[in-house]
Amino acid sequence: MSRRTTDGRRILTAFAWLTTKDWLLVIDRDPTEPATPLREARRIELAALLIASLLVGGAVVFHTRQLVARLAAEDRSRVAAEAQLAHSARLVSLGRMAAGVAHEINNPLAAIGELAGLMEDLIDDQFLASSPHARLFQDNVRKIQQHVDRTRGITHRMLGFARRMEPHQDMVNVNDIANEALSFIEREASFRQVELIRQLDADLPMIKSDRAQLQQVFLNLLNNALDAVEDGGRIMVTSRAVADSVLVMVEDDGCGIPEELHDRIFDPFFTTKAPGEGSGLGLSICHTIMKGLGGSLSFDSAPGEGTVFRVRLPRTPV
């Protein structure tokens, strides 16, 4: 039965007569008492569930983030590899086209050179005295040959470029490759009064490497340097042998790279150039190439002071 105590609490009371004795057994129980441990148990259960959920949730978030980061890194590597592949394919096509053009030009150019050479051979004193324009004629014939020589330089360079597009490991002189790359930017540097300084170690050891890929790396770094410097600026290319490597540094006194961008500079499609002026693949490809060649590409830069890129190649003595 239910009854109330003098202080107004409701209690449950049960009673029964004892059969052996003339006693009445009365048991009072607070109806709220049995529920307290249950609630406690429920609270503990809820807390345990919550903690477990948080742990599981945290683990899921942690692993998901790791997975996403790994997928993103793999994606970046894939994009870089695909870009490298596409770039290489374009270079091979370009090389074939360059070779085709050079071959087609070389033959008529040779004919022009020989025809002009023959004209010069046939010019004698009698001919020079025969006309007031004879001297001009002689000068022009010589100039034609000089222009043939100049064009020959271009076609031979195109053919060299075409030949070097196929992946090929050979003993190379890194200074020669740096000089070749410099020759590609000399003209623009001269227009913009940018000083090109060479500090190439004449005793640099030959190393086994891919000439075309190295030229691509140097050319890319030099083009970037040229983009970074103001007119009248300075680009310095230094080479030297260090313990087990050959080190080439391309240094400019240009605008530098802001520190917050240092971590992203080798990411594919990252560029600080205006839209349409840079694919954002150059340094990424250079980085990939250098890793492929067993070397490394690193840099130091201070905004407003300039940047130095370091190409480190494993040394293989002849």
Added chain:
Amino acid sequence: MALRVLVVDDEEDFLRSIVMRIELRGYEAHGVTSGDEALQYLKENPAAVDVVLLDIKMPGLGGLETLREIKSCCPSIEVIVVTGHASQEFSRRGRELGAFDYLIKPIRLEAILERIEAARRHHRGADADG
């Protein structure tokens, strides 16, 4: 005796000019415009040539086939390939077939004459050794 040079090239302006210029420098020179003509000339004048300047890309018998035939019929003749076709593969095959040198057009006549003289020295050295 003046060195005798046979020039084989299908580009007639080049051929005529270089033959005249070689002659102006005291050599004997003869020009033909194909590999077939070159072999015919050598067949008819077996002892009339010391050095052949040979183009590679020619209609009819190509330069490398002509080179093989020349080296087969007249091994003592030195052959210098002078071509606008700068292929490493052709250069390698040319040397394998016995070409003395492989020069890329356009090239100054003085450079060609220098190689002709080198071929002559090489030929004399080979004769002396033989």
